[in-house]
Structures are given as structure tokens and as C-alpha cells.
Amino acid sequence: MGIEKIVADEKLKEYCELQKETNSRSKRSRRRQKKMSAVQKLYETCKEVFASGGTGVVPPESDIERLKSILDTMTEKDVGLRPNMPYFRKKTDDPVNNITYLQVHECDKFSIGIFCLPPSGAIPLHNHPGMTVFSKLLFGTVHVKSYDWVKDDVPGNTIADSNHLDIKHPKLQLAKVKVNSEFTAPCNTSILYPADGGNMHCFTAVTACAVLDVLGPPYSDPNGRHCTYYLDFPFSSHAVDGVTVPEEETEGHAWLQERDYPEDFRMVGKVYSGPRIVEN
Known part of the structure; x- marks a missing residue:
């Protein structure tokens, strides 16, 4: 016992x-x-959401909502930004459109970065091939214009009126306007997908503003995810054989044309100095 x-x-x-x-x-x-900081939570969630991702792979709706719910609550304070920082001051003597980019994290599955725009600063119309993109306005007011390709491509793309076209890239493609509105923080996160949701978009700062972007997967030239810039023209400005759009919808359509990298646009990379991400 x-x-x-x-x-x-x-x-x-x-x-x-x-x-x-x-x-x-x-x-x-x-x-x-x-x-755990908001940025760390964002990183950890991105790791899970994009773990099995790749070009053209859209995460499940539940994962999209999970990631969106984190971004929806974030502000400039969560990434160590203040509206009075030099990034957000417009240089009146510089004719070049300078936009500051802060890279928070990048790997082969996803990237997290912040675009800092001074008043009137603009990111030209560009695409996101094979990507799912989350854009969260952290502060300020921005005008967003976005397009999706019209599914039935233009037969032959025969241009009757070539005024103002870039002769190095003559082909026009028909696109439909997805968004053409101003947004003021706080507002919900916008999401675009590989084939819809406004895959081609541009930002114009109404006031100084910051946009937090999550791309899954990120741009990659070797993997065919190259950033292409576009010019956009009103539908009525060009006559193209074989294309008809109902008159009441013409304002919602436009011609997009590939262009070289805009000469008056400069993306300036700066070191991200906000809360650090602990990789594991």
C-alpha cells in the first residue's frame, strides 16, 4: 500500500x-x-491564404474574406506612417510624377507594399496579370478608375481613326469600366481578380494618401506576370470595324492601348520603417 x-x-x-x-x-x-502587430497578422494570414497559390489561382472566398477583414481595420498608424511625412508632399518644381513605394514584404507567393501619393500624384493605368489584389486606402482621398476586358475581343482591331494613338503599339482592346469613383478613408478594402473586378486600374490622389497593396502572387517577369501600362480612350473616339456597343452603354466602355513605361512617372523605393515582420 x-x-x-x-x-x-x-x-x-x-x-x-x-x-x-x-x-x-x-x-x-x-x-x-x-x-502581435496588425502587419504581423497580415503577414501570417497572407502566408496561409496564398500558400498554394500561383498565376491565375484565386483563393477560396472564405480566405479572401479573412484577409479582407484584417485589411479593413488597418490605418496609416498600423504601418508607422503619418500624413505629414515627406512622402506625401508634392514638389512643385519637379515635372515628374513621383510616387514613393515602401516594400513591407515580398516572396514568390505574395507581396505587401505601400504606395504613398502626394496631392495630384497618380499611378498610371496598369494591369495585374494572373493576380488577386487587395488595395486598402489607409488615409486620404483617392480617385480610382478600373477596367475589365470585354470577353469578346475586338475582331481584327481595324482602326479607322488613329489620332492620338501610340503608333508603336497600334492594337486597341475593348474594355468595360468597373469603377470610376472617389474613395475617402476609412473605407473597405477593394479586391480585383485575374479576370474581373477591375484588373486594370489607376489611382489619382485627390489629397495626400497611402494605399496598402497585397498581391498574390506578385509581379514576376520570368513567370509571365509583367506589369503593362495602358492609354485609355473613350469608346466614341475611335471607329473599329465589327464592334458594336449599345448606345446607352458607350460611356461605360473604352479602348485600351498598351504603352511604354510612362516617361513622366517615377516609382521611388524607400525603406519601410513601420512595425517589423517576424518571418517564420
Whole structure:
């Protein structure tokens, strides 16, 4: 009986010690979660959402909503930005449209970055081939215009009126306007997809503003995800054989034409100095 009691006491002691250690780990885990920055939460969620992603792969709706819910609550404070920083001041003596880009994280599955736009600063019309893109306005007011390709491509693209066209890239493609509106923070995150949602878009700052972008997967020339810039023309400005659009919808359509990298646009990379991401 004495030996049995000693064994029972030892097991009880081991069980109590195990419970103390488990409770301690649980408390430490809860403390880590409470201390985790919004940027770290964003990074951890992106790792899960885009883990099996690739060109043209759209995450499940539940994952999209999970990532969107984190972005929806974020502001400039979560990434260490202030509206009075030099990034957001327009240089009146510089004819070039300078936009600052802060790279928060990039890997082969996704990228997280911040575009800092001074008043009247603009990111020209460009595409996101094979990507799912989340854009969150952190502060300020921005005008967004976006397009999706019309599914039935233009037969022959025969141009009757070539005024103002870039003769190096003569082909016109028909696109439909998805968004043409101003947004003021706080507002919900916008999402575009590989084939819809406004895959081609441009930003124009009404006031100084910052846009947090998540791309999955990121741009990659070797993998065919090259950023292409476009000129856009009203539908009525060009006559193209074989194309008909109902008169009441002409304002919602436009011709897009590829262009070289805009000479008056400069993306200036700066070091991100907000809360750090701990990679694991």
C-alpha cells in the first residue's frame, strides 16, 4: 500500500506540473497574440491564404474574406506612417510624377507594399496579370478608375481613326469600366481578380494618401506576370470595324492601348520603417 501511495502521489505531482506548464504556455501564447502587430497578422494570414497559390489561382472566398477583414481595420498608424511625412508632399518644381513605394514584404507567393501619393500624384493605368489584389486606402482621398476586358475581343482591331494613338503599339482592346469613383478613408478594402473586378486600374490622389497593396502572387517577369501600362480612350473616339456597343452603354466602355513605361512617372523605393515582420 505504501508503494502504491508513493506512485500515486508522484503521478499526481507530474500531472499538476504538466497542467502548470500547459497553462503557462497558453498564457504566453495569448500574450503573443495580443502583442502581435496588425502587419504581423497580415503577414501570417497572407502566408496561409496564398500558400498554394500561383498565376491565375484565386483563393477560396472564405480566405479572401479573412484577409479582407484584417485589411479593413488597418490605418496609416498600423504601418508607422503619418500624413505629414515627406512622402506625401508634392514638389512643385519637379515635372515628374513621383510616387514613393515602401516594400513591407515580398516572396514568390505574395507581396505587401505601400504606395504613398502626394496631392495630384497618380499611378498610371496598369494591369495585374494572373493576380488577386487587395488595395486598402489607409488615409486620404483617392480617385480610382478600373477596367475589365470585354470577353469578346475586338475582331481584327481595324482602326479607322488613329489620332492620338501610340503608333508603336497600334492594337486597341475593348474594355468595360468597373469603377470610376472617389474613395475617402476609412473605407473597405477593394479586391480585383485575374479576370474581373477591375484588373486594370489607376489611382489619382485627390489629397495626400497611402494605399496598402497585397498581391498574390506578385509581379514576376520570368513567370509571365509583367506589369503593362495602358492609354485609355473613350469608346466614341475611335471607329473599329465589327464592334458594336449599345448606345446607352458607350460611356461605360473604352479602348485600351498598351504603352511604354510612362516617361513622366517615377516609382521611388524607400525603406519601410513601420512595425517589423517576424518571418517564420
